[in-house]
Amino acid sequence: xxxxxxxxxxxxxxxxxxxxxxxxxxxxxxxxxxxxxxxxxxxxxxxxxxxxxxxxxxxxxxxxxxxxxxxxxxxxxxxxxxxxxxxxxxxxxxxxxxxxxxxxxxxxxxxxxxxxxxxxxxxxxxxxxxxxxxxxxxxxxxxxxxxxxxxxxxxxxxxxxxxxxxxxxxxxxxxxxxxxxxxxxxxxxxxxxxxxxxxxxxxxxxxxxxxxxxxxxxxxxxxxxxxxxxxxxxxxxxxxxxx
Amino acid sequence: xxxxxxxxxxxxxxxxxxxxxxxxxxxxxxxxxxxxxxxxxxxxxxxxxxxxxxxxxxxxxxxxxxxxxxxxxxxxxxxxxxxxxxxxxxxxxxxxxxxxxxxxxxxxxxxxxxxxxxxxxxxxxxxxxxxxxxxxxxxxxxxxxxxxxxxxxxxxxxxxxxxxxxxxxxxxxxxxxxxxxxxxxxxxxxxxxxxxxxxxxxxxxxxxxxxxxxxxxxxxxxxxxxxxxxxxxxxxxxxxxxx
Numbered sequence: 001x002x003x004x005x006x007x008x009x010x011x012x013x014x015x016x017x018x019x020x021x022x023x024x025x026x027x028x029x030x031x032x033x034x035x036x037x038x039x040x041x042x043x044x045x046x047x048x049x050x051x052x053x054x055x056x057x058x059x060x061x062x063x064x065x066x067x068x069x070x071x072x073x074x075x076x077x078x079x080x081x082x083x084x085x086x087x088x089x090x091x092x093x094x095x096x097x098x099x100x101x102x103x104x105x106x107x108x109x110x111x112x113x114x115x116x117x118x119x120x121x122x123x124x125x126x127x128x129x130x131x132x133x134x135x136x137x138x139x140x141x142x143x144x145x146x147x148x149x150x151x152x153x154x155x156x157x158x159x160x161x162x163x164x165x166x167x168x169x170x171x172x173x174x175x176x177x178x179x180x181x182x183x184x185x186x187x188x189x190x191x192x193x194x195x196x197x198x199x200x201x202x203x204x205x206x207x208x209x210x211x212x213x214x215x216x217x218x219x220x221x222x223x224x225x226x227x228x229x230x231x232x233x234x235x236x237x238x239x240x241x242x243x
Numbered sequence: 244x245x246x247x248x249x250x251x252x253x254x255x256x257x258x259x260x261x262x263x264x265x266x267x268x269x270x271x272x273x274x275x276x277x278x279x280x281x282x283x284x285x286x287x288x289x290x291x292x293x294x295x296x297x298x299x300x301x302x303x304x305x306x307x308x309x310x311x312x313x314x315x316x317x318x319x320x321x322x323x324x325x326x327x328x329x330x331x332x333x334x335x336x337x338x339x340x341x342x343x344x345x346x347x348x349x350x351x352x353x354x355x356x357x358x359x360x361x362x363x364x365x366x367x368x369x370x371x372x373x374x375x376x377x378x379x380x381x382x383x384x385x386x387x388x389x390x391x392x393x394x395x396x397x398x399x400x401x402x403x404x405x406x407x408x409x410x411x412x413x414x415x416x417x418x419x420x421x422x423x424x425x426x427x428x429x430x431x432x433x434x435x436x437x438x439x440x441x442x443x444x445x446x447x448x449x450x451x452x453x454x455x456x457x458x459x460x461x462x463x464x465x466x467x468x469x470x471x472x473x474x475x476x477x478x479x480x481x482x483x484x485x486x
Contacts, residue, residue: 151394151395151427152394152395152397152398154395154427155395155398155423155426155427156471156475158426158427159426159468159471159472159475160472160475168480168481168484169475169476171481172475172478172481173475176475176478180398183398183401183402184394184397184398184401206481206483216479216481216482219479220478220479223474223477223478223479224474224478225402227474227477228399228402228471228474229402229403231466231467231470231471231474232399232402232403232412232415232416232419233412234466234470235415235419235463235466235467236459236462236463236466237411238411238414238415238449238459239459240449241411
């Protein structure tokens with residue numbers, strides 16, 4: 001399993017993803033799921049992936065190869081984020097169809113992606129690319145997108161995230177959302193990749209890989225966990241408890 | 244969809260369930276999912292249901308008819324909770340197989356149940372009955388069970404519920420768990436049925452139907468929502484925020 005979340009606020013974009021992949025519960029590995037592509041002076045892209053690991057790795061390699069070989073269509077030639085999403089979706093579908101149709105197999109090789117970033121002259125944007133290659137863009141009414149094991153970590157996003165939320169608060173909320181998910185699903189696990197991309201910056205303001213014992217993350221987890229229990233213990237008493 | 248949660252602590256059992264059923268998003272109804280059966284002086288059973296509404300209603304009616312007609316196997320003749328779970332699981336499978344096999348249809352008519360209660364002379368018990376009729380019993384290591392849309396409301400249960408938790412705290416935790424679920428999934432909705440069954444009492448200590456504007460539930464939702472935002476706003480600052 002996987003859990004990735006990307007948040008689009010007025011000041012820019014925040015991305016967070018776990019690092020556990022598994023093929024069955026007895027074959028667990030660590031693979032970061034966040035990749036970045038910089039087109040110096042022109043664009044910056046962050047790609048988080050979920051699904052078939054062979055497909056997501058192949059897509060990431062194809063993107064880098066197209067950039068290195070300066071082919072006619074690549075992230076360097078995309079006019080905007082929509083172009084980039086269509087390009088990556090096409091790579092993903094072509095890879096899947098090779099194994100499904102050309103090699104005539106019934107297995108699924110589906111992959112999904114969160115793509116965020118900015119092309120110079122355009123606004124930052126955030127989209128989710130489906131296994132079928134098409135994509136949707138985030139809505140200002142719920143300015144975040146999730147991949148993978150999305151439910152455990154959704155309530156806190158729904159309560160906190162708005163367009164006006166600061167990049168720092170969006171990053172903290174992503175970390176809390178990942179913490180709730182990791183506690184409830186063993187197939188989502190650290191290290192956590194966290195990246196903050198300010199609007200019009202074209203390079204990350206901050207980028208870390210956090211482990212459970214990384215000082216900041218450990219203190220956030222402790223404060224959140226203890227605070228939740230305090231809050232719970234101060235909920236209003238039932239009528240008959242007051243008697 | 245449905246969300247039911249049942250909690251087994253040292254002092255007794257707590258049950259909570261929502262009331263929304265839907266066949267597609269354009270056909271939504273209100274059906275409470277919690278039924279109780281009292282065998283005066285001998286036993287008390289609480290049954291929460293999820294899945295095919297025709298099946299769950301048929302099972303509840305069959306349980307009541309067997310009690311009314313004093314047939315040879317009914318909740319009144321069960322020696323313990325395991326007997327009761329096997330009896331209800333059998334009713335459920337027989338109903339399903341009638342429509343699937345006898346009437347030769349491919350549709351699924353699956354239903355799942357949470358069964359809790361106590362037979363005099365035995366300890367209280369809590370089990371989940373699968374559509375296949377078999378069942379599992381709760382574990383003291385995670386003394387709660389859920390049906391339906393379980394994920395949104397699971398993190399708070401994992402943080403709070405232990406065997407030593409009071410019945411009142413277990414009931415509050417169930418309400419918070421339902422609140423998180425209702426905020427994230429429109430197919431889970433009030434009124435909420437809440438029932439507290441103390442050990443060795445054989446009748447509920449408390450039973451309500453709560454709406455969003457019921458005074459206690461409204462104050463709990465408000466305190467929890469505001470408290471979460473306060474807690475979030477007091478999470479530790481990132482290093483660069485302190486500069």
